Amino acid sequence: MPRLGGGHGRSWAMKTSGYRVARTSGVLASIAGLAMVLGVACGSDDGSGGGGESSGGMTAIKMVVPQSIQYIPVFAAIDGGYFEKQGLDASVSEFTDVQAARTVFLSGDVDVLVGASIGNTALNDNVPIKHVVGLYTGDAQQIVLKKDLESKVEAGDVNALKGLTLATTTPGSGADTTLRALLSQNGITDAKVINNNGLAGAYSALSEGRVDGMITAEPFTTNAIEDGLGFQLMDLADAPDAWPVGQKLPSVVFSVKEDFYNDNRETVDKLVAGVVDALIDFQKDPAPLVAAAQKAMPDQDKDRTAEVVNKVLPRYSPIINEDGWDPAMDLWLETGALENRVEYDQIVATDYEKEWARFTPSS
Incomplete structure (x- = not known):
């Protein structure tokens, strides 16, 4: 697989100018405020979603994503014209607060929620949804502990978390749910979990010495290691004893409301095709992903950004893995992350399995 770069850098500073993006942090006060922000960012006069016609005969489609390296392919696909080639005028709004992103999606101001499969699935209790295509397979998160604990614990030993104070993200987010599960x-009942505003907030808690460790994801994992703040205790995609669901977990998915799925099938078809085409090409040549990540994180050293992209590249996939779904569902129910079981073929749009299959996962 092609590789690009390596090296050092600074902290995360997401910048998404050029994508017609609304960036919002914190819990927003009202849906009216959200609609106003999104109406400006996405070129809508009325703030409504629904895959309506845009200028030049293109179909407008609005997406919302949390802030993380996992979602870089969305921006790279827009840059590369993959949605435009399908006749879609795609725009994306980015939120540091996961709950705010979900609120916008449920309000109808956007058409597509790109997010953690567990969080998106939980929304099914509010309104029926469909996961139409994947983005990332395997748990994207790592456990990082402060540097002075490295000589005192064994790498991969989950029992090292006993008695520690650990930083996570906002309550109910994928990271928060995963850490508690x-x-x-x-x-482990004696660890203390501290919520923070996003992955950047958890990173700050570690760097300021307020916690012993954190659940995190790239680029924060690499930054913490390279900057001497901590070490990786475990990668949750490769910790079969402590976290058996991690390897095949359909971690990030594109979700739409079931009504949108039924009423706008041609638009959904085009969305799925654009995602699959982009991921096929990015696997062959990750340069567009690196460029999009560097554009989004201008304050981070370019070589380190390339290093981070290469780490996560093998995990990008449009396939929503049924083998990973049932074990994850069992765990989510057991730990209380979900109240009701949601079967794979109930929420996953299996009509697109042949379309996903155009993608060949990397080894």
């Missing part, structure tokens, strides 16, 4: 599943 990881502790519960492994019988």
Whole structure:
């Protein structure tokens, strides 16, 4: 697989100018405020979603994403014209607060929520949804502990978390749910979990010495290691004893409301085709991903950004893995992350399996 770069850099500073993006942090006060922001960012006069006609005969489609390296292919696909080639005028709004992103999606101001499969699935209790295509397979998160603990614990030992104070993200986010489930599943009851505003907030808590460790994701993992703040205790995609669901978990998915799915099938077809085409090409040549990541993180050293992209590249996939779904569902129910079981073929748009299959996962 092609590789690009390596080296050093600074902290995360997401910048998404050029994508017609609304960036919002914190819990927003009202849907009216959200609609106003999105109406400006996405070129809508009325703030409504629905895959309506845009200028030049293109079909407008609005997406919302949380802030993380996992979502870089969305921006790279826009830059590369993959949605435009399908006749879609795609725009994306980015939120540092996951709950705010979900609120916007449920309000109808956007058409597509690109997010953690567990969080998106939880929304099914509010309104029926469909996961139409994947983006990332395998748990994208790592556990990083402060540097002075490295000589005192064994890498990969989940019991090292006993008695520690650990930073996570906003309550109910994928990271928060995963950390609490990881502790519960492994019988760890004396760890203290501190919520923060996004991955950047958790990173700050570690760098300021307020916690012993954090659940995090790239680029924060690489930054913490390279800057001497901490070490990786475990990668949750490769911790079969402590986190058996991690390897095949359909981690990030594109979700639409079931009504949108039924009423706008041609638009959904084009969305799925654009995502699959982009991921096929990015696997062959990751340069567009690196360029999009460098554009989004201008304050981080370019070589380090390339290093981070190469780390996560093998995990990008449009396939929503049924083998990973049932074990994950069992765990989410056991730990209380979900209240009701949602079967794979109930929420996943299996009509697109042949379309996903055009993508060949990397080894």
